[in-house]
Amino acid sequence: MEKAMDVEMEREGGGEEEEEETESVSDVLRDRFRLSTISIAEAEAKRNGMEISEPIVACISDLAFKYAEQLAKDLELFAQHASRKIVKMEDVVLSAHRNEHLAASLRSLCDDLKAKEPQSERKRKKTPRKENKATTSVVHIPDN
Amino acid sequence: MTPHFTTIDFARHRDLELKIQNKHNFPLSLSMEDENNTFDPDLIHAIFKLVWTRRALERERNDVADALDCEVGAGTSKKNRQTSANGKAIKLSCELLRILITEAVQRAATISEAEGASKIEATHLERILPQLLLDF
Secondary structure (H helix, E strand, O other): OHHHHHHHHHHHHHHHHHHHHHHHHHHHHHHHHHHHHHHHHHHHHHHOOOEEOHHHHHHHHHHHHHHHHHHHHHHHHHHHHOOOOEEOHHHHHHHOOOOHHHHHHHHHHHHHHHHOOOOOOOOOOEOOEOOOOOOOOOEOOEOO | OOOOOOHHHHHHHHHHHHHHHHHHOOOOOOOOOOOOOOOOHHHHHHHHHHHHHHHHHHHHHHHHHHHHHHOOOOOOOHHHOOOEEOHHHHHHHHHHHHHHHHHHHHHHHHHHHHHOOOEEOHHHHHHHHHHHHHHO
8 A cells, every 4th residue: 555655655756757848848849939930920920011019929929838838738638539640630620620610721722731641642733722811711613 | 998899890801811912912722832830740749648648637537537427437438548639630620720820910910000119019909819719
C-alpha cells in the first residue's frame, strides 16, 4: 500500500517538473507566434491603407494563440470521435463549421492540397475563385 | 453606440468591405503562395503537440488515479497514445489561423476607416470582436 503511494508521489513530482518545462516551451512558442502575427497583421493593415497600434497586435496575437490551443483540443476531439489517432484535413475543415464562407474557403483549399498529391486520382478539377474573407461568397468555377 | 451584430449590420459591414475591396483592387486570393506571409507549419505543429502532450498527461494522471483502484496498468489504455497530425492538416490550420488574423485586422480597419482614423486602435478592435469570435 505504501509502495503504491510512493510511486504515486514520484509520478506527481515528475509531473510537476514536466509542467514547468511545458510552461517555458509554451512561452517560447508564444513569442514565435507573436512575431508571425505581427508580420501578418502589419502586412494586412498596410493592404487596407491603415496602421495598426502595437498593443492591438499583441492583443490579436494572444487571442489567436488561445484560439490555436482551442483548435488543437477540438481537432483531437474530432479525430477521436472518428476513432482516429491522426488529425486529418477533414477535421480542420469541420472545425471551421461556424461560418459558411470560411468553411467553403477551407474546403476549396483542402481540395487544392489533395489535387497536389501525385498518386491520388484527380477528381473533377475545381478552380474556385478563392477569397480570403469570411463574409463574401466563394464562387466555384468548374474547369470542365 | 453598442454594436449589435444582426444580419442587417452584417450585410452593411459586408458592403463596406466590398467597397474597400473594389477600391484597392485586391485579387483576394486564398492561396498558399500569397504575398502575405503565413505561419510556419512547424510552429503550429509544435503548439498542437504541446496541447496534446498536456492533455495526454492529464489523461495519464487520471488513469493512474483509477489504476490504483482497479489494478489496470496505466499507459496500457489506448487513449494514452498521443494524437498526431497529418502534414496537410497542419497547413490548413496555418491557413485558418492566418485568416483569423487577417479577418480581425481587416474588419477593424473597416471600422477605423469609417471613423476616419488612420490607425487601428482598441475601440475598433473591440467592436469587431464579438462577431469575429462567433465566426471562428
